[in-house]
Amino acid sequence: MIYLDNAATTFPKPKSVYKSVMEAMTKYGANPGRGSHAMAIKGATIIYETRELLAQLFNLDDPMKVIFTFNATDGLNMAIKGLLNPGDHVVTTEMEHNSVLRPIIELEKIGVENTIVKCTSEGKVDLNLLESAIKNNTKLIVTTHVSNLTGTIFPVEEIGKICRRHEVLYLLDASQSAGVLDIDLKKFNVDFMAIPGHKGLLGPQGTGALLINNDIELKQIKEGGTGSLSSSLEQPNFYPDKLEAGTHNLPGIAGLNAGVKYILNRGIESIYSHEKNLLDIFIKELKKNDKIKIYGPESIEDRIGVVPVNIEGMDSSEVATLLDTKYKIAVRPGLHCAPLAHKAIGTDKIGAVRFGLGPFNKKSDIMAAVKALNEISL
Numbered sequence: 516m517i518y519l520d521n522a523a524t525t526f527p528k529p530k531s532v533y534k535s536v537m538e539a540m541t542k543y544g545a546n547p548g549r550g551s552h553a554m555a556i557k558g559a560t561i562i563y564e565t566r567e568l569l570a571q572l573f574n575l576d577d578p579m580k581v582i583f584t585f586n587a588t589d590g591l592n593m594a595i596k597g598l599l600n601p602g603d604h605v606v607t608t609e610m611e612h613n614s615v616l617r618p619i620i621e622l623e624k625i626g627v628e629n630t631i632v633k634c635t636s637e638g639k640v641d642l643n644l645l646e647s648a649i650k651n652n653t654k655l656i657v658t659t660h661v662s663n664l665t666g667t668i669f670p671v672e673e674i675g676k677i678c679r680r681h682e683v684l685y686l687l688d689a690s691q692s693a694g695v696l697d698i699d700l701k702k703f704n705v706d707f708m709a710i711p712g713h714k715g716l717l718g719p720q721g722t723g724a725l726l727i728n729n730d731i732e733l734k735q736i737k738e739g740g741t742g743s744l745s746s747s748l749e750q751p752n753f754y755p756d757k758l759e760a761g762t763h764n765l766p767g768i769a770g771l772n773a774g775v776k777y778i779l780n781r782g783i784e785s786i787y788s789h790e791k792n793l794l795d796i797f798i799k800e801l802k803k804n805d806k807i808k809i810y811g812p813e814s815i816e817d818r819i820g821v822v823p824v825n826i827e828g829m830d831s832s833e834v835a836t837l838l839d840t841k842y843k844i845a846v847r848p849g850l851h852c853a854p855l856a857h858k859a860i861g862t863d864k865i866g867a868v869r870f871g872l873g874p875f876n877k878k879s880d881i882m883a884a885v886k887a888l889n890e891i892s893l
């Protein structure tokens with residue numbers, strides 16, 4: 516199988532990730548932080564080390580403000596629902612995933628207002644429009660770093676500056692960029708960042724984190740055991756315990772630990788330039804076939820290796836099924852949990868076939884996909 520669905524979940528993972536998951540299950544698979552025996556301590560140590568690795572990768576001072584979650588959606592919900600109260604206003608954009616849009620729309624029911632800023636057909640956000648959406652009661656701006664539909668890179672540093680100017684908090688959804696683009700929370704003025712562990716960070720499914728780069732106390736959205744202050748019937752009010760109720764996904768976090776180490780070793784720059792080279796080849800080749808429509812930014816400087824396409828007169832699911840069954844190429848068709856983004860680029864009725872390039876793809880994978888699309892388009 517040629518795997519080109521890395522925007523959904525990366526595959527394969529580095530071998531060290533599989534090994535770490537196995538070790539966590541077979542050698543110290545106890546409940547981390549819930550006992551004082553050696554296995555529980557080993558698990559807790561791996562978890563703490565993973566907080567440190569993530570803090571290092573994203574330039575966060577305090578590893579205790581790395582909150583483990585089960586995916587990016589979990590972290591986005593924690594931040595959005597933990598911050599916004601009735602009467603508050605939140606600004607977001609059309610390019611967002613449903614994991615941002617649905618919590619925001621849900622909060623309308625308790626009187627949280629929102630503005631969803633329109634985006635261009637290349638999936639770009641107009642900073643003037645974004646800034647002009649800010650009102651007196653705006654508490655939060657939530658944007659993606661990279662669109663999961665078009666691969667468009669958002670100007671996060673500029674958005675961070677707008678947030679600071681207006682004293683509005685910034686929540687960044689780095690689901691598509693973490694592990695691919697350089698992210699500096701301090702430099703970008705990002706207050707909260709939600710990441711999945713299973714995409715660019717090369718960890719297993721069931722992992723993710725919310726990074727908190729300020730002193731604001733988020734309200735927790737669930738309560739439970741933390742292994743700390745057990746005599747109290749109230750949730751501890753310190754991080755990470757405040758937001759981490761229940762047993763951790765130790766095998767997952769151990770795998771994520773190995774994924775982040777792999778990235779730190781190989782270097783973000785090297786991963787990004789590998790994917791950019793493949794992206795360049797892919798787009799140049801596809802452009803030769805005028806039956807193939809490519810969506811997203813014209814310049815590869817403005818996008819990463821997430822490429823939606825359609826073949827004239829064909830349904831995206833039909834193309835994806837052919838790629839899967841006849842050519843053994845894995846991609847994702849349809850609406851990609853981003854209905855407003857599809858609306859922005861004009862594919863809300865037809866969907867698109869999304870190719871997600873990853874750190875282990877080779878030029879031969881790209882050329883096989885080009886050949887398959889050319890044949891299907893005949």
Ligand SMILES: Cc1ncc(COP(=O)(O)O)c(C=O)c1O
Nearest residue numbers: 586587588612614663688690711
């Ligand atoms: C931009 C974006 N945000 C959020 C998510 C949700 O991530 P998860 O499935 O880890 O919750 C995704 C997943 O595809 C995404 O691409």
